Amino acid sequence: LAKTTQPISMDSYEGQEVNITCSHNNIATNDYITWYQQFPSQGPRFIIQGYKTKVTNEVASLFIPADRKSSTLSLPRVSLSDTAVYYCLVGPWVTNAGNMLTFGGGTRLMVKP
Amino acid sequence: DAGVTQSPTHLIKTRGQQVTLRCSPKSGHDTVSWYQQALGQGPQFIFQYYEEEERQRGNFPDRFSGHQFPNYSSELNVNALLLGDSALYLCASRRDRESTDTQYFGPGTRLTVL
Numbered sequence A: 001l002a003k004t005t006q007p008i009s010m011d012s013y014e015g016q017e018v019n020i021t022c023s024h025n026n027i028a029t030n031d032y033i034t035w036y037q038q039f040p041s042q043g044p045r046f047i048i049q050g051y052k053t054k055v056t057n058e059v060a061s062l063f064i065p066a067d068r069k070s071s072t073l074s075l076p077r078v079s080l081s082d083t084a085v086y087y088c089l090v091g092p093w094v095t096n097a098g099n100m101l102t103f104g105g106g107t108r109l110m111v112k113p
Numbered sequence B: 001d002a003g004v005t006q007s008p009t010h011l012i013k014t015r016g017q018q019v020t021l022r023c024s025p026k027s028g029h030d031t032v033s034w035y036q037q038a039l040g041q042g043p044q045f046i047f048q049y050y051e052e053e054e055r056q057r058g059n060f061p062d063r064f065s066g067h068q069f070p071n072y073s074s075e076l077n078v079n080a081l082l083l084g085d086s087a088l089y090l091c092a093s094r095r096d097r098e099s100t101d102t103q104y105f106g107p108g109t110r111l112t113v114l
Helices: none
Strands: A009-013 A018-023 A031-038 A045-050 A053-056 A061-064 A070-075 A084-092 A107-112 B005-007 B010-013 B019-024 B031-037 B044-050 B053-057 B064-068 B074-078 B087-094 B109-113
Touching: A009 A018, A018 A084, A018 A107, A031 A061, A045 A053, A045 A061, A045 A070, A070 A084, B005 B087, B010 B019, B019 B087, B019 B109, B031 B074, B044 B064, B074 B087
Parallel strands: A009 A107, B010 B109
Antiparallel strands: A018 A070, A031 A045, A031 A084, A053 A061, A061 A070, A084 A107, B005 B019, B019 B074, B031 B044, B031 B087, B044 B053, B064 B074, B087 B109
């Protein structure tokens, strides 16, 4: 499984756009990039998933360059409630069995008033 | 529609004891995975159950075992508890062979080993 590297922590202020970049130099051809969000004492929650170019949903955007060796999660106009840990995961969309998720250390985002 | 539920929410045990944690998957889901999350770290995969059998296992000792029942609910058992087993234990469920974005996590069980 491709290893991911992301910043340990980030600070932002309410109303700002936050971009969290994840490096995955050894991403495989059939790997997708998935981001999860986790609040304290809760399980991770799926945010967004993509394979290439740009994906946008009601929560975030995911930018993936052509070489796919990195990706950027973009959170528009963050609020205090976006304070959480964000995990970048890389792996197959569907496997023959399992779909084990491999989490790294994540990025702790602190949104300040 | 209830999501993934876990019980108990908190548990305190002493070294050497045994513990059983329980998970009910989201309605319509047949695959259950267990993860261990130590404080300040990302979740680590323990094992996954499908059709009442362990299908995949992470790098955890045999002290960690599980079970899946016909109604798809699952139990995680940990024997001979160590201080290092203190963690948040997460259960995740999904439908078999669906993509990773369909995996839902429960709120977890906080286990403290004294």
